[in-house]
Amino acid sequence: MAIGKVNTGGGGAGGTLVVTGVAGDIITATKDGKTYSRTFNSAGKAVFRGLATGIWALTMTNGSQTVTRNVTITADYSLTMAYFTATIAVTWPAGSTCTCTNGSTVLTAPDTSGSYTFTVTNTGTWTVSCTDGDKTKSASVSITTEGQTESVGLNYELVFFKSGLGMVTPLTVNKWNNNAGILNITNEHIQWSYQGNSQVEISIYGTSTVDLSKYNNVHMTIGAYHGAINDFRDRPHLYVSNNIVTGQEGVGGAGMAAYTEADAAGTWTLDIAKFNANMYVGVWGGWNGTITRLWLD
Amino acid sequence: MTIYIDNDFKCHVADDGTMTAVDTDAFDGKCAEYIEGYRLVPAGETWMREDGETFTGEMVSPWVDWATLDAAQREYERQQLAQYESALSEIEAALGVNV
Numbered sequence: 556m557a558i559g560k561v562n563t564g565g566g567g568a569g570g571t572l573v574v575t576g577v578a579g580d581i582i583t584a585t586k587d588g589k590t591y592s593r594t595f596n597s598a599g600k601a602v603f604r605g606l607a608t609g610i611w612a613l614t615m616t617n618g619s620q621t622v623t624r625n626v627t628i629t630a631d632y633s634l635t636m637a638y639f640t641a642t643i644a645v646t647w648p649a650g651s652t653c654t655c656t657n658g659s660t661v662l663t664a665p666d667t668s669g670s671y672t673f674t675v676t677n678t679g680t681w682t683v684s685c686t687d688g689d690k691t692k693s694a695s696v697s698i699t700t701e702g703q704t705e706s707v708g709l710n711y712e713l714v715f716f717k718s719g720l721g722m723v724t725p726l727t728v729n730k731w732n733n734n735a736g737i738l739n740i741t742n743e744h745i746q747w748s749y750q751g752n753s754q755v756e757i758s759i760y761g762t763s764t765v766d767l768s769k770y771n772n773v774h775m776t777i778g779a780y781h782g783a784i785n786d787f788r789d790r791p792h793l794y795v796s797n798n799i800v801t802g803q804e805g806v807g808g809a810g811m812a813a814y815t816e817a818d819a820a821g822t823w824t825l826d827i828a829k830f831n832a833n834m835y836v837g838v839w840g841g842w843n844g845t846i847t848r849l850w851l852d
Numbered sequence: 853m854t855i856y857i858d859n860d861f862k863c864h865v866a867d868d869g870t871m872t873a874v875d876t877d878a879f880d881g882k883c884a885e886y887i888e889g890y891r892l893v894p895a896g897e898t899w900m901r902e903d904g905e906t907f908t909g910e911m912v913s914p915w916v917d918w919a920t921l922d923a924a925q926r927e928y929e930r931q932q933l934a935q936y937e938s939a940l941s942e943i944e945a946a947l948g949v950n951v
Contacts, residue, residue: 619891693903772905786878807877812922813913814878818895826891826913 570628572613576601580617586610637676641703643696644672646760647685648711657681679817685709691850694771710769711852715836717762718743725762726849731802732756732788736834744778748843756788757844758801760837767795767830772849779820780844791817791824791841795834805839817841822848855879855887861899862915863890878912883928889916 574582577597583592586609593601595615606628614623615636624632647653649669655662657679664671675681675698684693692709714723721742730736730747736755747757753811775793786808794800808814812834815825818839838846856864856871864871865884874894879887892915893899893909900906907913 714912771901771903807880808912809877809880811878811912812918813911814911815907815911815913816895816912824905824907825911826905826907829914829916830918832919 569607571755572603572606572611572626572628572634574601574603574615574634574636575599575640576615577617582613582615582636585612585614586745597644628667635674635676639676639678639701641675641698641701642672642705643675643681643683644670644704644706645683645685645709646670646707647692647709648687651685651687651690653683653685653709655681655683680773683707683709687711704836708766708769713765713770713851715849715851716745716846717850725760727760727762727799729758729801730755731758744845744847746845747841753805756837756840756842757791758799758837759846759849760799760801760835764835766833767827767851768832771826771828773825773827773836773851774822774848775817775838775846776822776848777820777841778845778847780841787816788840789842791823791844791846792839793817793823793837794839795825795827795830795836797834799835800837801814811839827851853877855892857892857894861891861897862867863887863892878911883925885924886921886928889896889914889918889921889924891915 572584575596576582576599578595578597581592582595582596582601583590584603584606586607591603593603595601595786596693610625610627612623612625612768613634614621618793622636622638624634624636632754643655645653647669650667652667653664653671655673655675657675657677662673678698681696681698682693683696684691690711692711694707694709696705696707717723719742728738728745732740732755732812737748745759747755749755772795773795777791780791792814794811796810796812798810804810813825813827815823823834836851838849854873854875856867857874858864858871865887867873874892876892878892891913893907893911895910897909898906
């Protein structure tokens with residue numbers, strides 16, 4: 556149920572209540588033994604003027620279905636009546652527009668502040684989207700239950716490392732399997748290589764966890780590495796996890812809630828759309844290698 | 853362990869006659885509900901998510917909300933631990949130790 560202020564102007568004592576409901580149905584407002592009735596017009600609107608300050612009980616009925624909501628009158632308010640309501644609280648990058656869509660129904664946030672709670676009046680899959688120029692981000696929300704509340708956070712991109720910028724978001728970088736190996740971190744790349752004849756693998760992870768509910772993908776761009784021989788640890792793995800994976804314990808993907816394995820140079824992407832918790836993002840393994848970009852979107 | 857993937861790369865613990873067997877360590881110690889909430893895209897294969905994003909294997913990632921799978925796995929481990937402790941108690945009783 557949504558209540559908002561509507562400045563209808565005009566004169567007279569008491570508050571003005573604009574109720575939105577089902578066209579043709581009856582709406583009654585009751586308080587202290589007084590009852591006023593209206594019929595929703597073709598636009599689904601009904602207006603009560605001159606209501607005394609206090610809590611009014613609003614009841615909508617079509618003869619077979621009935622719903623009652625209370626509203627406190629202290630000024631002019633609008634009220635949306637529906638036999639079904641649920642809410643979706645959305646946060647998104649300030650300055651962007653935000654919409655909530657289901658089929659032909661498009662709800663638009665009233666401002667670009669970056670925070671708004673949508674009231675939806677039917678079940679189904681609602682798509683929440685934010686847009687700023689050519690940037691856009693969407694997420695789906697399944698509404699199934701009366702009174703259901705959901706929260707969605709949208710973000711365009713989180714960059715850990717980008718060639719030319721270096722480390723944008725803190726990463727912890729360590730080599731393992733051969734502490735004599737070379738680790739070289741510049742603004743262009745994170746590079747690891749062996750010394751002598753011993754291979755060295757890498758452990759890279761965000762120093763802090765990331766709220767994965769805001770993102771659908773993790774990407775890494777890697778250069779050519781030593782070779783994809785038949786050993787799990789010799790290939791770089793992009794992963795998300797509750798715990799940091801730092802060494803031999805990661806073999807076989809142990810400790811990784813999800814991973815993608817790179818078997819060649821290029822950009823590799825991991826699907827994280829079903830993660831809605833704070834988790835670590837990391838890269839593990841790979842016999843010598845170079846990473847030039849690591850990011851989420 | 854051997855798991856089975858269908859034509860959408862979703863994992864199964866049993867083959868219905870139409871699936872592809874995959875040998876992987878990724879699900880060692882995991883319960884059936886956890887495994888069957890995952891998708892495994894083998895190396896060289898490509899899968900497209902409904903929003904058009906494409907993913908090249910090998911990729912192991914859930915198609916069910918991960919919190920649900922994690923809860924199932926934790927319950928599975930709790931039950932296993934309870935079984936082990938019960939068995940240990942029986943052994944101790946039989947040996948007459950820690951009674």
